[in-house]
Amino acid sequence: xxxxxxxxxxxxxxxxxxxxxxxxxxxxxxxxxxxxxxxxxxxxxxxxxxxxxxxxxxxxxxxxxxxxxxxxxxxxxxxxxxxxxxxxxxxxxxxxxxxxxxxxxxxxxxxxxxxxxxxxxxxxxxxxxxxxxxxxxxxxxxxxxxxxxxxxxxxxxxxxxxxxxxxxxxxxxxxxxxxxxxxxxxxxxxxxxxxxxxxxxxx
Numbered sequence: 001x002x003x004x005x006x007x008x009x010x011x012x013x014x015x016x017x018x019x020x021x022x023x024x025x026x027x028x029x030x031x032x033x034x035x036x037x038x039x040x041x042x043x044x045x046x047x048x049x050x051x052x053x054x055x056x057x058x059x060x061x062x063x064x065x066x067x068x069x070x071x072x073x074x075x076x077x078x079x080x081x082x083x084x085x086x087x088x089x090x091x092x093x094x095x096x097x098x099x100x101x102x103x104x105x106x107x108x109x110x111x112x113x114x115x116x117x118x119x120x121x122x123x124x125x126x127x128x129x130x131x132x133x134x135x136x137x138x139x140x141x142x143x144x145x146x147x148x149x150x151x152x153x154x155x156x157x158x159x160x161x162x163x164x165x166x167x168x169x170x171x172x173x174x175x176x177x178x179x180x181x182x183x184x185x186x187x188x189x190x191x192x193x194x195x196x197x198x199x200x201x202x203x
Contacts, residue, residue, distance in 0.1 A: 024057075024058060027057045027058050028058065030054050031051065031054045031055070031058065034047055034050050034051045034054060035051065038051065045071070045075065045078070048067060048070070048071055049071065049078075049080050049081070049084070051067055052064050052067035052068055052071070052081075052084045053084065055067060056084065056087050056091075059091070061087075061088040061089075061091045061092050062092070064084060064087065064088035065084075065085055065088040065089060065092075067084065068081045068082070068084040068085035068088065068101075069085065071084070072085070077108050079105050079108040079109045082101050082102070082104045082105035082108065083101075083102070083105050083115075085101040085104075086098045086099075086101035086105065086118075089101055090122065093125075095122055095125040095126050096126060098122055099119065099122045099126060102115070102118065102119050102122065103119075113139050113142050113143045113146060113149070114146075114148070116135055116138065116139045117136065117139055117146065117148050117149050117152055119135060120132040120135040120136045120139070120149075120152045120153075120156075121152055121155075123135065124152070124155055124156065124159065127159075129156050129159045129160050130156075130160070132152065132155075132156045133153060133156035133157070133160065136149050136150075136152040136153035136156060137153060139152075140153065146177075147174045147177035147178040147181070148174075150170040150171070150173045150174040150177065151170070151171070151174045151181075153170050154166075154167045154168075154170035154171045154174065154191075157170065158191065162194075162198070163191045163192075163194035163195040163198060164195065165195070167191055167195075168188065168191055168192060168195060171184055171187060171188040171191060172188065175188060
């Protein structure tokens with residue numbers, strides 16, 4: 001049996017779909033308000049950034065990317081614009097481009113640990129498992145209570161070595177740090193089962 005690890009982004013998308021339906025009308029109203037202000041102040045960078053953020057909330061990812069590209073064209077060092085670009089590209093599953101956008105953001109400001117986890121997950125999506133493993137390990141050394149980093153590293157171990165003790169250990173740590181993660185609990189059970197089956201002697 002082959003297990004499929006869902007990225008943190010995909011899990012969040014699945015869990016948040018019903019919430020989004022309820023919040024979309026508020027986002028539409030906010031977008032209308034921002035665009036009305038932009039009509040009066042078209043050069044306001046903060047309004048343009050906020051517009052891109054709301055477009056992302058509305059899942060209008062192509063428009064979000066277009067807004068980011070416009071900002072970058074006018075302000076090449078605007079870090080928020082590259083993060084906006086990465087967000088839209090990631091949701092469209094354009095992983096290599098999303099990784100490039102994130103790297104560009106890092107050129108204009110040191111990455112936070114959470115942003116490094118995002119990069120590690122993008123590396124996994126690009127099948128760069130060894131690089132993702134090294135990066136998630138670095139995040140854990142910096143912030144040892146980051147449950148998402150353990151979840152990410154567990155994915156790396158599974159992709160590289162299958163159901164192994166290190167993968168199980170990181171999933172256990174993730175659950176210990178974030179007991180509400182029922183998806184990780186379920187995954188931990190499946191990995192344990194696969195690990196136990198692989199260790200059983202064949203007749």
